[in-house]
Amino acid sequence: MPKMSNVTVRRARIVDLPTLGRLGASLARAHHRWDPKRFFVVPKMHEGYAWWLGRELKNRKAVVLTAERAGRIVGYAYGRVEPRDWNALRDECGVAVDLIVSPRVRGQGVGRILGQALLAAFEKKGVPRVILLAATKNKDAQRLFHRMGFRPTVVEMALEIRRR
Template identity: 50%
Template sequence: MPLIIRAANATDEAALGRMGAALARKHHEFDAQRFMLPDDVESGYRAWLGREARRKDAVVIVAELDGQVVGYAYGRVEPVDWNALLDRAGAFHDLWVEEKARRGGVGALLAEEMMRRLTSLGVPRVVLHTAARNEPAQRMFARLGWRPTMVEMTREAPAHTEPISER
């Protein structure tokens, strides 16, 4: 059977929860202080992506191979953000492909379909973030035309801080 990229539906929610949890675990492995890993992350992702799939300004798509969901992507339209100096844009939040389906172009197909669907919602650009240590994803996105624009930096708060008094 050929690979099919399609909108996620309610029957995909268990797979979305499993794959979303795998994505969360991978990020947590990259930097456990930066990326949260809530208890029962599968249920959380299943519920979150199920709700998002029903929003008119969100896109949740899956890659299906031989009748089995092997990847997903999630993004949505975001309004003007003065803090980020970002005009209305598509925000490409998640991309996951199961190990058995990697290196065959599934991720690129999901990314291109996400771009197509978000721009069809009227956004002038799509912005995404990748974990600093996720170099394979960065290379793929660069091949597809994304360019680096920001670098996120994180610093943990000291164990105990005194408030800075104003003078």
């Protein structure tokens, strides 16, 4: 796998939001294709994603990072510190929500670089662990996360309830 030493990771800025919105919308569409009953998409999904990430840029518990090459954003990672959750039996931790890389640079180490930067940001925030959810059909992401040291802990299951 070719490595990308010319990738710069930095905190996202307001000016990045249109690009991050497009990347996030592509991630949402992929999840929707894998399981349209579990994952939603809406018209102008990119605008919704840009709005959400813009809001998270102001959240001191959130981390939104971009990966750039030659001045162009080629991926982003987003997560935030979440408090103890009695329903999930989960202590305070970092939750990695999104990690997406532009298709044109996949397989070049950008995801690993972004993931490591997100972990470092969570470490600075003092959390004892980071968790994430990966779609069951997203085998590429699962391989990346395993290589980064993540281990499976729970399996989410869904059942559609029909209304009569």
